[in-house]
Amino acid sequence: MDITLPKWGMSMQEGVITEWHVQVGDTVTEGQPVATVETEKVDAEVEAPGAGTVTEILVTAGDTAPVGAVIARLTP
Numbered sequence: 001m002d003i004t005l006p007k008w009g010m011s012m013q014e015g016v017i018t019e020w021h022v023q024v025g026d027t028v029t030e031g032q033p034v035a036t037v038e039t040e041k042v043d044a045e046v047e048a049p050g051a052g053t054v055t056e057i058l059v060t061a062g063d064t065a066p067v068g069a070v071i072a073r074l075t076p
């Protein structure tokens with residue numbers, strides 16, 4: 001299951017992952033905050049789309065990702 005960078009505003013094109021709240025191997029529940037993202041207008045948390053185990057983090061903290069990019073992966 002992919003965790004993608006959501007679009008929180010009409011003009012949002014990208015965001016910077018400022019902090020991961022999980023690590024590879026962690027178990028998460030649906031709706032649990034997994035990362036904090038900084039955009040031009042707001043800091044917001046990305047939530048897990050479902051329950052599972054974090055198997056991969058694809059965007060390192062401090063890096064920028066475009067809206068819709070897969071930033072991490074879970075296995076149910």
